[in-house]
Amino acid sequence: MKMWAKTAGAVLLAGTVFVGGFGGLGFGNYSGTVYADAANVVRNVISVNGEGEISVSPDIAYLSIGVQTQGKTAVAAQKENAQIMDKVNSLLKTTWGINAKDIKTTQFSVQPDYAYSEQEGQKLKGYTAYHTLNVAYRDLSKIGQLLDAAASAGANNIDGVRFTVENPEKYEEEVIAKALANAQMKAGAVAKAAKRQLGSLLNVSLENAQPPVFYQEAAVAKAADSAGANTAVEPGEIKLNTQLSAQYEMN
Numbered sequence: 001m002k003m004w005a006k007t008a009g010a011v012l013l014a015g016t017v018f019v020g021g022f023g024g025l026g027f028g029n030y031s032g033t034v035y036a037d038a039a040n041v042v043r044n045v046i047s048v049n050g051e052g053e054i055s056v057s058p059d060i061a062y063l064s065i066g067v068q069t070q071g072k073t074a075v076a077a078q079k080e081n082a083q084i085m086d087k088v089n090s091l092l093k094t095t096w097g098i099n100a101k102d103i104k105t106t107q108f109s110v111q112p113d114y115a116y117s118e119q120e121g122q123k124l125k126g127y128t129a130y131h132t133l134n135v136a137y138r139d140l141s142k143i144g145q146l147l148d149a150a151a152s153a154g155a156n157n158i159d160g161v162r163f164t165v166e167n168p169e170k171y172e173e174e175v176i177a178k179a180l181a182n183a184q185m186k187a188g189a190v191a192k193a194a195k196r197q198l199g200s201l202l203n204v205s206l207e208n209a210q211p212p213v214f215y216q217e218a219a220v221a222k223a224a225d226s227a228g229a230n231t232a233v234e235p236g237e238i239k240l241n242t243q244l245s246a247q248y249e250m251n
Contacts, residue, residue, distance in 0.1 A: 044250040045202065046190050050183025052175045053241040058163035061143055061235065065092075065150050066107070066132035066157030074110045074127040081129035084154035091153045092135060096146060107132035132157065138166075144231040163235045175240050180204065183246040191250050199249030206244050 067084045071077030092098045110129045116122050137146060140163070147158055165171070184201075191198040 044196070046187045046198075046248045046250050048183045048186040048190070048246055048248070050179040050181070050186065050244050050246060051241065052178030052180075052182060052243075053239055054171060054175050054178065055237045055239050056165065056171060058140065058165055058235050058238050060136060060138050060164060060166045061140055061233075062162040062164070063135040063137060063143070063147065064106070064132060064159035064161075065135055065147075065155045066130065066159070067155055068157045069129050070113070070126055071129070072126050074112075074129075077127040077129040078110050081131050085131050085133075087153045088133070088150055088155050091149060092133075095149070096137075098135060098137065102136035104134045105131065106134045130157070132159075140235045143233045143235075147231045147233070161233055163238055165238070165240075168240060171240050172242070175242050176206075176244065179242055179244045180246065183244065184248070187246070187248040191248075194250065197251040199251040201246060201248055203247040204244060205246075206242075 065088065067081050067088065069077050069081040069084065071080060089103070092103060093100065108131050110127055112124055113126045113128055114122050115125045137143060143161060147161075151158065183204075184198075188198045
């Protein structure tokens with residue numbers, strides 16, 4: 001009984017401790033995880049979560065460039081939209097040298113527009129056509145000029161800019177290392193508070209962890225001086241972060 005009291009004290013101090021080897025002592029309702037080895041030795045484990053984050057400069061932007069037109073009929077709205085979008089596409093590919101694989105349609109629709117009044121009720125007044133492109137662009141210093149050129153060509157639905165990195169995989173090792181260092185620091189603090197020594201790393205899991213997230217939304221801000229000024233878009237820095245869970249032995 002003295003030995004069991006000492007073990008229970010260790011459980012309270014460690015916070016996250018799994019006890020094994022006492023299956024025959026009437027603790028069948030114990031909700032913790034049970035470990036048992038051949039020698040029935042109590043094993044203490046610390047479970048912690050680690051977080052890692054780094055800041056880097058983006059190297060690619062995704063632009064939402066769209067055209068919205070109205071017409072009395074669906075055909076008229078769609079025809080006008082197609083004419084303007086053809087100009088925008090030609091501008092992006094020819095003038096700005098954007099590859100066709102970096103231009104993708106994300107929305108296309110033609111929808112009826114209704115007006116309502118008490119006298120006439122709901123009445124069809126025309127149609128609206130929408131066509132939106134997602135454009136990948138890598139020269140971040142010229143994004144404002146590109147958006148202004150697209151607007152001049154007829155694009156009237158520019159939603160925003162998303163900055164990111166094209167190949168985030170090259171940063172994952174660094175951010176995972178930071179997350180693991182953070183987990184070890186937390187585990188060390190638990191062991192120190194329990195007046196114990198931090199032992200070996202037993203397990204690391206990324207399966208249920210937050211995957212690396214790496215992007216930043218940027219508002220498209222029009223310059224105050226409209227005389228010859230370009231739209232101002234600042235990429236700044238963006239953050240990559242991830243989480244993991246780890247288990248350490250406590251000696």
